[in-house]
Amino acid sequence: MPADLIRDFGYLTLGTRLKRLGDKLQSDVQLAIDVLNLPVTSAQYPLLAALDRDGDMTIGALVDAIGISQPGVTRMVTKLEKTGLVSIKTGTADQRQKFVTLTKDGEHLIATSKETLWRHIEKGVRDICTEGDPTTDILIALDRIEQNIEASSLFARMNKHPLDKAPS
Template sequence: MVEDVVKELGHLSLGTRLKRIGETLQAQTQAVLALHGFEQPAAWFPMLAALDRLGALSVGELSQAVGVSQPVITRSLRGLEDDGLVQSAPGEGDRRVRRVGLSRKGRGLVQRAQREAWPATEAAVAQACAGLKGDLLAQLAALEDALIEKPLLQRVQEG
C-alpha cells in the first residue's frame, strides 16, 4: 500500500486533509440522497436549507449564509433554477440585486429531505464521529478511517 503522504505530513497539510474529508463526506452524502430518491447534487442542499431557513436572499447573502464564494453560488443557482427549485426576482431597493427564494417545488423538496434524507445523513455522520477522541489530527485520521471502513450509505442502510 502506498504511504498516505497527506496524513503523514500532519499540520503541514491540514487544509488538504480537511478538503479530502469534505469531498469524501460530500460523495457519501450523495449516495445517501440517491438511496432516498434525490437526484440533486448534495452541494445544493445547504443552499436550499439556507433559503428555507432565512427566506429569499441576494447572491451575496446566500454566499455568506453557506460560506462559499459568490461564483460557486451563481453556478449552483443556474442548476437550481433549471430544476425549478428556486426563483429569482430583482430586489426592491436595488433592481441590480437579484433575490433568490425557494419555489413551491423547492419547498416541497426541502420538506421531503428534512423528513427522509437529512436525519439519516446526520445520524450516519454522527455515528462516524462518535468514537473520536484526542488531538485534531488523530480525530481526522479516525474519521477518515471510519468513513473508509463503513461509508455513510452503509451506516444508513444498517440503521
C-alpha cells in the same frame, strides 16, 4: 498498502486532509441522493437549507451564509432555477439586486429531505465522528479553529517570521 502521505505530514497538510474528508462525506451523501432519485446535488443542499432557514436571500447573503464564492453561488442558483427548486426575483428598490426564493417544489424537497435524508446524514456523520470516543466533539474543535483563523489567518501567522525567498 502505501503510507498515507497526507496523514503522515500532520499539520502541514491539514487543509488537504480536511478537504479529502469533506469530499468523501459529500460523495456518500450524493450516493444517498442518487438512490432516492432527488433532483439536487449534495453541494446544493447548503444553499437550499439557507433559503429554508432564512427565507428569501440575495446572492451576497447566500455567499455569506454558505461561505463559497459569488460565482459559485450564482452558478448554483442558475442550475437550481432550471430544475424549478428556486426562483430569482429582481429587487424593487434596486433592480440590480436579485433575490433567491424557494419555489413550492423546493419547499417540498426540503421538507421531504428533513424527514428522510437529513436525519440519516446527521446520524451517520455523528457515528463516524464519535465512534470509539463519544466524548470527542469535532464540531467544538472546528469552531475553535474557525475562530482562530478569523482572528488571525494562516498567512498572517506564517508572516510572524519572514518567509525565506526561494533560491534563484
